[in-house]
Amino acid sequence: MASQSSSLRRPVAFRGVGRSILLTLPIALWSLLMFTPSFQRSGLDLRIASAVTIVFMTTLFFLMMRTGETYRWRRIFFVAVGFLFPFGFIASLIAERGSMSIPVSRMVSGDTPFCFMVTPSLILPAAFARTIIFPGSILPTASNPRSIAAMIGIWFAMTLVLGKAWCSYACFFGGIEEGFASFAKRPRLHKLVVRYSHILRLVPWAILVFVVLVSAAIFEPVYCMWLCPFKAVTEFPAVRNVETAIQMGIFVALFVGLVVVLPYLTKKRTQCGFFCPFGAFQSIFNKINLFEIRFNREKCVDCTLCQTSCPTVALSKESIAEGKTLLNCMKCGACVDVCKKDAAVWHLKGTPVAVKPERARLLFLYGAWAMATMFGGSILANSVATMMHWLPWK
Amino acid sequence: MEVMEEATEFVLSHPSAEKSGWMGHTDLWEVKEEHMRARILSILAYTGAGLTLLIAVCVPFVLFQSFSNVVAHAGLHIDPTYSGGTIARTIQRDGYRIVVYQTVKPRLLERAEPFVQIVFEPADSLPARVSDEVDLDGDGRPDVRISFSVPADATAKMHGDVTALNGGYVSLANVADESFSRMVVRAGNQIVVRVPVK
Numbered sequence: 079m080a081s082q083s084s085s086l087r088r089p090v091a092f093r094g095v096g097r098s099i100l101l102t103l104p105i106a107l108w109s110l111l112m113f114t115p116s117f118q119r120s121g122l123d124l125r126i127a128s129a130v131t132i133v134f135m136t137t138l139f140f141l142m143m144r145t146g147e148t149y150r151w152r153r154i155f156f157v158a159v160g161f162l163f164p165f166g167f168i169a170s171l172i173a174e175r176g177s178m179s180i181p182v183s184r185m186v187s188g189d190t191p192f193c194f195m196v197t198p199s200l201i202l203p204a205a206f207a208r209t210i211i212f213p214g215s216i217l218p219t220a221s222n223p224r225s226i227a228a229m230i231g232i233w234f235a236m237t238l239v240l241g242k243a244w245c246s247y248a249c250f251f252g253g254i255e256e257g258f259a260s261f262a263k264r265p266r267l268h269k270l271v272v273r274y275s276h277i278l279r280l281v282p283w284a285i286l287v288f289v290v291l292v293s294a295a296i297f298e299p300v301y302c303m304w305l306c307p308f309k310a311v312t313e314f315p316a317v318r319n320v321e322t323a324i325q326m327g328i329f330v331a332l333f334v335g336l337v338v339v340l341p342y343l344t345k346k347r348t349q350c351g352f353f354c355p356f357g358a359f360q361s362i363f364n365k366i367n368l369f370e371i372r373f374n375r376e377k378c379v380d381c382t383l384c385q386t387s388c389p390t391v392a393l394s395k396e397s398i399a400e401g402k403t404l405l406n407c408m409k410c411g412a413c414v415d416v417c418k419k420d421a422a423v424w425h426l427k428g429t430p431v432a433v434k435p436e437r438a439r440l441l442f443l444y445g446a447w448a449m450a451t452m453f454g455g456s457i458l459a460n461s462v463a464t465m466m467h468w469l470p471w472k
Numbered sequence: 473m474e475v476m477e478e479a480t481e482f483v484l485s486h487p488s489a490e491k492s493g494w495m496g497h498t499d500l501w502e503v504k505e506e507h508m509r510a511r512i513l514s515i516l517a518y519t520g521a522g523l524t525l526l527i528a529v530c531v532p533f534v535l536f537q538s539f540s541n542v543v544a545h546a547g548l549h550i551d552p553t554y555s556g557g558t559i560a561r562t563i564q565r566d567g568y569r570i571v572v573y574q575t576v577k578p579r580l581l582e583r584a585e586p587f588v589q590i591v592f593e594p595a596d597s598l599p600a601r602v603s604d605e606v607d608l609d610g611d612g613r614p615d616v617r618i619s620f621s622v623p624a625d626a627t628a629k630m631h632g633d634v635t636a637l638n639g640g641y642v643s644l645a646n647v648a649d650e651s652f653s654r655m656v657v658r659a660g661n662q663i664v665v666r667v668p669v670k
Contacts, residue, residue: 112532182649182652182655183649183664185652186554186555186655187662188554207579208549209551210548210551215550216548217544227543231535232539234539235531235536297551297578316649318648318649318650369524426521428514429513429518441524445525445527445528448529448531449531452532
């Protein structure tokens with residue numbers, strides 16, 4: 079968000095270069111460790127892309143340490159993942175099957191790559207009928223390495239570390255709308271969003287309940303088949319009749335509306351904040367995560383700058399008065415960075431509020447950035463390698 | 473005494489101290505207790521934060537695979553509407569085989585019709601034109617005649633015909649991939665045919 083970036087509270091260096099380098103060292107080593115397998119594999123493109131990703135992720139972390147800001151640098155990573163993921167993914171689909179659409183033949187042979195967004199819909203059928211209502215394969219196969227077991231395993235392990243911060247450090251879809259939200263200089267529908275935010279933030283919960291119950295009733299992943307905006311930029315069921323044509327129309331309309339137009343007009347992540355059932359599901363894990371944002375009421379002047387800057391309306395006047403965020407806070411750091419009074423602080427549950435907030439921020443960021451490097455970093459490296467493969471002189 | 477002073481100083485600096493109005497009528501034992509409680513909570517919090525970091529480090533090396541194994545060995549299966557269900561029997565033909573699956577009966581609100589999946593494999597050993605009478609229910613008499621041409625191009629869209637030889641099955645003319653219960657498609661090195669059951 080351009081207006082937020084310009085009003086960030088720390089224009090000068092927050093930490094010295096030496097100390098910042100020292101604090102960045104663990105992440106630099108982690109990045110090297112994560113991409114060592116890429117260097118051992120053949121393919122110059124992937125090696126170069128991995129090297130670029132290591133430098134990119136390490137530099138952003140260094141800047142977080144040096145400036146004391148989180149949101150601005152995280153956003154660069156996140157938007158890069160959001161915009162590059164579809165490139166890499168679509169390229170792999172076209173190379174593999176010549177099209178973005180997934181034909182029925184691939185569904186019946188279990189070749190649909192699993193996406194974490196469908197996870198909540200799987201719980202009831204898996205619990206009561208031991209059935210997975212997704213046309214993928216449980217174990218990885220040669221034609222489908224993105225198996226259900228592997229993707230659920232990585233999602234759950236990362237969720238233990240990130241909680242709802244998954245939505246701002248790991249989700250490869252959220253970056254697309256965060257990118258479109260950052261293009262506009264100022265929000266045009268801000269008053270509307272603020273006025274109805276108490277209703278809007280309940281919509282993802284309603285959609286979550288709806289998709290979980292209906293999916294369990296009809297044994298179909300309803301969100302995937304009918305409501306996912308990101309099908310428009312990844313893969314979708316091949317259009318073969320009126321029903322699949324309507325599905326495709328819904329995907330495109332939701333993508334254009336919720337991921338492109340509304341984020342641009344509101345400067346909010348409208349799909350994440352007002353629609354995404356997986357985001358609502360992920361909010362539950364904020365309860366078991368130790369890191370959060372709190373407000374030091376002694377310093378807070380109720381300027382509501384934090385509320386305005388929050389990309390998913392995870393703050394209300396009441397919550398700020400209580401010194402807390404709402405359950406759907408995804409720990410992006412926008413409110414902390416924008417607060418001119420240092421009232422918004424990173425916090426480790428169980429410790430006194432506003433005592434050593436930077437320590438809490440560091441502890442959170444090490445875990446979050448490690449996950450971001452491992453998951454988002456590999457997406458970046460693969461996408462960059464794919465783009466390099468298309469270079470005209472190759 | 474030094475501990476008490478430290479405790480007093482800590483509680484005074486604690487934001488909740490003023491709010492709770494402890495000053496003036498709380499004795500030093502309560503202050504010490506509060507100090508100890510806060511200290512224990514902090515120790516637990518930092519231990520938890522350390523564990524979270526440990527989990528983060530373990531994710532790519534141990535945890536990811538462990539959680540994947542839990543899912544893989546949880547006794548779950550893919551919904552038969554997608555997978556075709558379980559194999560009933562295999563019929564050997566000259567140069568290829570026909571795998572007949574058990575009838576898939578959708579659940580109460582499931583939209584798919586009941587169907588039987590029949591797989592011809594390996595696809596690259598099939599003759600250019602296949603026309604086979606297949607016994608689906610295992611009573612020794614053919615139930616359907618399945619006919620299709622195998623295109624030389626493995627990615628070409630397929631069409632086929634199913635003629636029901638008894639009233640228990642639905643005939644299909646020039647079917648391709650209409651729905652999960654009506655199809656003749658190529659999936660890898662297999663030709664998958666699904667015939668609706670009445």
